[in-house]
Amino acid sequence: MWFVLIHAGFCFFLFGGTATANCTETFSWLPNTESNIADYTIYYGQTEGGPYANVVDVGLPGPVAGRIYATITVPACGQQYYFVCVAVNDVGIESAYSNSVVNSIIIKSDLSFKLPDVIYQDIAGEANLWAELKFFGDQNGKPIWEVYDYGLKTSANNPVTIGPDLSFKLSNAIYQSITGDINIEMYFKFFGDQNGKSLWELESYTIK
Numbered sequence: 001m002w003f004v005l006i007h008a009g010f011c012f013f014l015f016g017g018t019a020t021a022n023c024t025e026t027f028s029w030l031p032n033t034e035s036n037i038a039d040y041t042i043y044y045g046q047t048e049g050g051p052y053a054n055v056v057d058v059g060l061p062g063p064v065a066g067r068i069y070a071t072i073t074v075p076a077c078g079q080q081y082y083f084v085c086v087a088v089n090d091v092g093i094e095s096a097y098s099n100s101v102v103n104s105i106i107i108k109s110d111l112s113f114k115l116p117d118v119i120y121q122d123i124a125g126e127a128n129l130w131a132e133l134k135f136f137g138d139q140n141g142k143p144i145w146e147v148y149d150y151g152l153k154t155s156a157n158n159p160v161t162i163g164p165d166l167s168f169k170l171s172n173a174i175y176q177s178i179t180g181d182i183n184i185e186m187y188f189k190f191f192g193d194q195n196g197k198s199l200w201e202l203e204s205y206t207i208k
Helices: none
Strands: 003-015 018-029 037-045 054-059 068-074 082-089 105-107 113-122 125-139 142-152 160-162 168-177 180-194 197-207
Touching: 018 082, 037 068, 054 068, 105 113, 125 197, 142 180, 160 168
Parallel strands: 105 168, 113 160
Antiparallel strands: 003 018, 018 068, 037 054, 037 082, 113 125, 125 142, 142 197, 168 180, 180 197
């Protein structure tokens, strides 16, 4: 089962100075081929690899253009969650977990962050990676990050794509500032190499 996060929806309704939130995540996957599938269940939590404290039975939606789609509501907007899906047969036996997907990237207060799933595209093809970046400093007024650790993965689940020019975009990032969490979109481009360190600059950002 190949499980894909389609989009995260954050809808806020204001009334009388009080905000309530309906925070949704939409997923897509290929239907199981077994004839005795009764429903699908999505597990999620805030720890990579589990345990998954939250469980949502999404029933047995009919396929649309050959894929199953389901939308669930999560308890808190602007939080990072890891999701997996299982198929459940007519006697209640669950399949193994699908691949895991994550809905956002956490930018810590020290500006470091981890990219758990990356597709790096170059002229030789694609490579699946994870990478960790930390803040390097300012150069000519530009905030710079360096890659300080990375490794190969066997698959990419909800990947950040690094193009041939080494630029990449974080569409759903959460910056954990000292004053509170900020939902932000960030665009990085390759700055260059210095003393063996690969550096990226923040080209632009948008607070969401």
